[in-house]
Amino acid sequence: MSLLLHLFTVAAVSAGVFFFLAGTVGLLRFPDTLTRLHALTKADNLGLGLIVLGLLPQCPDVTSALKLVAIWALVQLGGATASQLIAEFARRDGGGR
Amino acid sequence: MSLAVDLVMVLLILTTAVWTILVRDRRDAVIAFIVLGLLLSLVWMRLMAVDVALTEAAVGGGATGLVLLRACARLLPVEAEGALPGLRLQLAVGALCALVAAGLSAVILAPVDPAPTLAPAVAAHMDEVGMKNPVTVVLLAYRALDTLLEKVVLVLGLIGVWALAPDLFWGGRPASLRAATPSGTLDFLARVLPPVGVVIGIYLVWNGADHPGGTFQGGTALAAMWLLIMMAGLGELPETRALRLRRLVAVGPALFIAVGFAGFWMAGGFLSYPPGLAKPIIVAVEVALALSIAVILALMVAGPAAKEPER
Numbered sequence: 133m134s135l136l137l138h139l140f141t142v143a144a145v146s147a148g149v150f151f152f153l154a155g156t157v158g159l160l161r162f163p164d165t166l167t168r169l170h171a172l173t174k175a176d177n178l179g180l181g182l183i184v185l186g187l188l189p190q191c192p193d194v195t196s197a198l199k200l201v202a203i204w205a206l207v208q209l210g211g212a213t214a215s216q217l218i219a220e221f222a223r224r225d226g227g228g229r
Numbered sequence: 230m231s232l233a234v235d236l237v238m239v240l241l242i243l244t245t246a247v248w249t250i251l252v253r254d255r256r257d258a259v260i261a262f263i264v265l266g267l268l269l270s271l272v273w274m275r276l277m278a279v280d281v282a283l284t285e286a287a288v289g290g291g292a293t294g295l296v297l298l299r300a301c302a303r304l305l306p307v308e309a310e311g312a313l314p315g316l317r318l319q320l321a322v323g324a325l326c327a328l329v330a331a332g333l334s335a336v337i338l339a340p341v342d343p344a345p346t347l348a349p350a351v352a353a354h355m356d357e358v359g360m361k362n363p364v365t366v367v368l369l370a371y372r373a374l375d376t377l378l379e380k381v382v383l384v385l386g387l388i389g390v391w392a393l394a395p396d397l398f399w400g401g402r403p404a405s406l407r408a409a410t411p412s413g414t415l416d417f418l419a420r421v422l423p424p425v426g427v428v429i430g431i432y433l434v435w436n437g438a439d440h441p442g443g444t445f446q447g448g449t450a451l452a453a454m455w456l457l458i459m460m461a462g463l464g465e466l467p468e469t470r471a472l473r474l475r476r477l478v479a480v481g482p483a484l485f486i487a488v489g490f491a492g493f494w495m496a497g498g499f500l501s502y503p504p505g506l507a508k509p510i511i512v513a514v515e516v517a518l519a520l521s522i523a524v525i526l527a528l529m530v531a532g533p534a535a536k537e538p539e540r
Contacts, residue, residue, distance in 0.1 A: 206425070209418070209421065209422065213414055213415070213417070213418040216414040217412060217414050217415060220412055220414065224410070
């Protein structure tokens with residue numbers, strides 16, 4: 133059972149790292165502000181989400197698991213709002229560069 | 230493996246530090262400085278100094294970064310962008326920085342062996358104070374005088390910021406923090422986040438007794454929530470002459486000083502705590518300090534008064 137949980141952790145965290153990598157490549161390679169933001173939010177939502185999901189079985193108790201989920205939710209809120217704000221400014225400046 | 234991670238961190242930090250200095254645009258330099266603060270907090274985490282990491286992220290990167298960004302915005306109309314100081318000044322700054330770096334590296338590269346430490350003495354007497362976080366014990370019990378002076382310096386710093394206001398505006402409101410164009414997204418965040426952020430701020434202060442956290446980290450979280458509300462235009466900055474505001478600024482240091490003098494007849498010395506009562510006294514002081522720090526930091530970001538006080 134514990135081996136299965138460890139395997140799950142490795143798989144989920146690796147998938148999360150992949151999304152972070154893909155998001156970073158997108159941030160560096162995509163042509164304009166809006167598409168770059170699109171790449172970045174994938175790293176935030178899916179990347180961090182999968183890493184938190186993978187770490188959940190490793191938590192010693194329910195409280196620390198809940199804290200991890202709370203951190204993910206807060207990063208979601210912060211990341212989504214920040215990218216909306218950046219997008220608003222980019223659009224106002226004329227499409228973004 | 231962990232050596233590789235450390236090397237990457239070192240490389241990242243050096244690159245960001247050099248970038249902070251070399252970049253021409255002032256605002257880009259401040260943004261690089263904020264990134265540097267976040268990277269440094271990760272390094273403190275690697276060193277297992279969680280208290281320092283939290284403070285670095287909250288104050289070093291966050292609050293200081295915000296103050297610098299505000300300063301950039303205010304400087305723009307005054308000073309031509311890209312104007313560099315004279316060569317002599319640049320050389321002087323460079324030489325002094327090199328001197329500081331050489332001194333620091335001499336200390337780090339040639340450490341005294343064994344390093345002088347009071348850690349075992351602190352660990353042996355932790356129970357007498359009744360708290361489990363050694364950082365808080367050192368800050369508020371053994372080195373309380375340093376901590377007290379540090380908070381007084383904050384108040385002096387705020388007085389210094391306020392003193393920049395022209396006589397006409399003295400006691401008035403600082404320049405509005407509200408975004409030039411209203412944004413529904415910012416408004417949404419300013420309505421949803423503060424309840425959570427305030428709880429986190431209080432949690433950091435309360436938790437500081439036994440776990441990493443404390444007045445500075447908690448106070449900064451509270452200040453950030455207040456600033457967010459004002460940036461979204463959901464609240465107005467108070468007049469700097471408002472009595473309630475000034476009381477909040479003073480309450481933490483004032484209570485700390487009062488506790489210090491009370492120590493003379495309670496335990497026979499300035500800032501001494503009577504046995505058994507140390508923890509409740511320290512927690513009371515911390516709550517007051519967190520309130521003061523929150524208000525002071527927010528007002529430092531807001532800057533000096535920029536409007537005439539209302540009659």
